[in-house]
Amino acid sequence: MAKTSGSDETGQTLARRIADLIVHAATNSPRSLQKRIGPSEVGDPCDRRLAYKLLDWPTARADGDPIASVIGTGFHTWMEETFTARQGDLPDGRPRYKVEERVTVRPHQLAALVVAGSSDLYDRATGTVWDWKLVGHTTLDEYRRKGPGPQYRAQAHLYGLGQENAGEQPQRVAICFVARYHELRVHVWTEPYDRQVALDALARLDSIRARLESPEAAATDYSHTWWDQIPASEQAKCRFCPWLKPGSTDLTVGCPGVQSAGRPARHGFESLIA
Numbered sequence: 001m002a003k004t005s006g007s008d009e010t011g012q013t014l015a016r017r018i019a020d021l022i023v024h025a026a027t028n029s030p031r032s033l034q035k036r037i038g039p040s041e042v043g044d045p046c047d048r049r050l051a052y053k054l055l056d057w058p059t060a061r062a063d064g065d066p067i068a069s070v071i072g073t074g075f076h077t078w079m080e081e082t083f084t085a086r087q088g089d090l091p092d093g094r095p096r097y098k099v100e101e102r103v104t105v106r107p108h109q110l111a112a113l114v115v116a117g118s119s120d121l122y123d124r125a126t127g128t129v130w131d132w133k134l135v136g137h138t139t140l141d142e143y144r145r146k147g148p149g150p151q152y153r154a155q156a157h158l159y160g161l162g163q164e165n166a167g168e169q170p171q172r173v174a175i176c177f178v179a180r181y182h183e184l185r186v187h188v189w190t191e192p193y194d195r196q197v198a199l200d201a202l203a204r205l206d207s208i209r210a211r212l213e214s215p216e217a218a219a220t221d222y223s224h225t226w227w228d229q230i231p232a233s234e235q236a237k238c239r240f241c242p243w244l245k246p247g248s249t250d251l252t253v254g255c256p257g258v259q260s261a262g263r264p265a266r267h268g269f270e271s272l273i274a
């Protein structure tokens, strides 16, 4: 999968070993092994992808290229260390920043229904819920022109709800896009915190789950015909979808994806860096 090369045969062998190590470590990281749907996924525009995930359906392809995820994880760690080093106290004595703290967006008696995740940063001084996104520079331009899209917007407000559940009073959500580029490029999308955006995203997730658990679904044994009724979305990010199988005519083994102009489906793991 990885492209490797070496200055001689030994170099080539070593390059392959390092590539294998990176792939193995990335695909066995807690984030990659996560089975439960997290705040970063709840707002995924594609019902079918959420359905595959909720059913823990076998993925259609082996491990994708993890390098974007690895770089993104490193960036998150750097931001975590940076804000931890800048920590200060508020007049009431509480720390200003909550850095990478786990929040529960939706508590529930059934573990499968719990939605929880690690919130990149909450700034108590301004009541702002921050989320970092390390993206390609052309992708940054897309977010700058079109906004963050439904998935990232929902994620931001879901973490807002998580902070609210943790006793905070969030006022605003903000997504900070930083480009992987040879010069620093930063774009911030922000809007006032709206609990309803988070509640709507959770309600949609529940409606998809209810459909999966219906007697009709079980009666068809989740056949291709049944899967075909679960809609894909024109906004689907197919190139990052583990169930993408180009050309597939059997949705039980993989989804052919929704090809949108200029964004051909290809393998990748960028969604995992969210």
Ligand code: SF4
Pocket (backbone or CB within 6 Å): 046, 048, 049, 232, 233, 236, 237, 238, 239, 241, 242, 243, 244, 245, 255, 256, 257, 258
């Ligand atoms: S490949 Fe695309 S359309 Fe199919 S489930 Fe994945 S995101 Fe949805």
